Amino acid sequence: MNKKSRILVTGGCGFIPSHLIDKLVEEGFNNILSIDNLMGANANFSKNEHCEYQYADIANYKFLDTLFEEEKFDYVFHLAANANVPYSSKFPEVDFSSNALGTFNILNLCVKYNVKKILFASTAAIYGEPAYTPMDEKHELLPRSNYGVTKLYGEKLGLAYEKTYDLDFTGIRIFNTYGPRQSRYVLYDLIRKLSANNKQLEVLGTGEQIRDYSYISDTVNAFFMAFTNPKSRGKIYNVSGGKQTSIKELVAKICEELNIDPEISYTNQSWKGDISNMTGSIDFIKQDLGFEPKIDLKKGLKLSIEWFKHNNLI
Numbered sequence: 629m630n631k632k633s634r635i636l637v638t639g640g641c642g643f644i645p646s647h648l649i650d651k652l653v654e655e656g657f658n659n660i661l662s663i664d665n666l667m668g669a670n671a672n673f674s675k676n677e678h679c680e681y682q683y684a685d686i687a688n689y690k691f692l693d694t695l696f697e698e699e700k701f702d703y704v705f706h707l708a709a710n711a712n713v714p715y716s717s718k719f720p721e722v723d724f725s726s727n728a729l730g731t732f733n734i735l736n737l738c739v740k741y742n743v744k745k746i747l748f749a750s751t752a753a754i755y756g757e758p759a760y761t762p763m764d765e766k767h768e769l770l771p772r773s774n775y776g777v778t779k780l781y782g783e784k785l786g787l788a789y790e791k792t793y794d795l796d797f798t799g800i801r802i803f804n805t806y807g808p809r810q811s812r813y814v815l816y817d818l819i820r821k822l823s824a825n826n827k828q829l830e831v832l833g834t835g836e837q838i839r840d841y842s843y844i845s846d847t848v849n850a851f852f853m854a855f856t857n858p859k860s861r862g863k864i865y866n867v868s869g870g871k872q873t874s875i876k877e878l879v880a881k882i883c884e885e886l887n888i889d890p891e892i893s894y895t896n897q898s899w900k901g902d903i904s905n906m907t908g909s910i911d912f913i914k915q916d917l918g919f920e921p922k923i924d925l926k927k928g929l930k931l932s933i934e935w936f937k938h939n940n941l942i
């Protein structure tokens with residue numbers, strides 16, 4: 629794979645995409661362009677000096693058409709999206725515009741301008757309530773949120789384009805990813821709340837919801853492995869830490885790491901579209917690409933909390 633290849637990363641000012649850019653640069657790919665409309669841009673984001681950044685909305689086909697024509701991208705990492713599930717229910721039109729229309733535009737332009745490969749950030753939210761856990765890639769797909777539906781559309785369209793237009797497409801179904809630079813989602817919210825008030829904590833839901841946490845460097849490694857291995861063509865992979873953790877356990881681990889013992893209460897009611905158990909089997913990506921998560925939750929929490937402290941965020 630030529631290290632001078634022109635690479636487009638959509639959503640490059642976001643949490644996972646910004647780490648992905650760092651990983652690509654670390655691996656010697658430094659001819660990268662990022663586009664982002666800053667809609668959900670990461671508050672803790674910092675630019676990589678080897679990447680160019682442009683403000684753009686992936687719903688704007690005309691703009692993208694000119695960009696693709698001029699830039700002649702070899703590879704595309706498509707991660708731009710509304711990544712916020714409750715927001716997708718509140719503003720379905722924004723979710724549709726970024727996740728469905730935006731993905732449609734990117735896929736069409738990849739075909740039109742002969743992009744060699746596209747990797748797409750999908751999500752565990754496309755499974756819906758589990759019929760069994762851990763969910764493997766063959767589990768039925770019955771998303772409960774607008775977000776899950778628009779992401780499922782992106783996956784299905786990518787797979788159809790692989791067959792119809794011979795586009796090399798790979799989808800990565802990401803489970804809860806966490807780590808430095810994160811500025812949203814449950815783990816970050818808990819850390820922030822606990823560091824602001826170490827005596828009391830109110831947790832959304834029952835605390836029994838189960839999640840499967842993947843440390844950021846493991847998630848971006850999975851993208852990189854899929855990028856560099858031709859076997860990934862036309863495939864969808866789960867990427868998670870491969871371990872079940874309840875919110876209660878997560879809170880306990882964060883408290884241990886922060887060395888605090890607060891009084892904890894639960895609201896019992898969670899947000900609409902929340903899933904009780906979101907845990908994934910990573911057997912397929914292990915067998916097919918040799919992926920193995922390297923950072924367990926204890927180590928990942930330690931690294932994240934150290935980073936938040938170092939950057940005066942907690």
Ligand SMILES: NC(=O)c1ccc[n+]([C@@H]2O[C@H](COP(=O)([O-])OP(=O)(O)OC[C@H]3O[C@@H](n4cnc5c(N)ncnc54)[C@H](O)[C@@H]3O)[C@@H](O)[C@H]2O)c1
Pocket residue numbers: 638639640641642643644645663664665666667668669670684685686687706707708709710711725726730749750751752801802803804805806
């Ligand atoms: N964080 C997770 O645990 C997780 C889990 C499952 C899937 N994902 C997927 O991974 C990707 C990255 O997630 P993240 O957590 O880093 O989210 P993020 O919000 O930090 O990053 C997404 C970026 O996309 C940009 N964006 C949104 N709409 C856009 C548009 N119309 N045009 C251009 N840019 C646009 C945002 O401004 C943001 O910077 C997303 O596709 C998300 O759906 C993330």
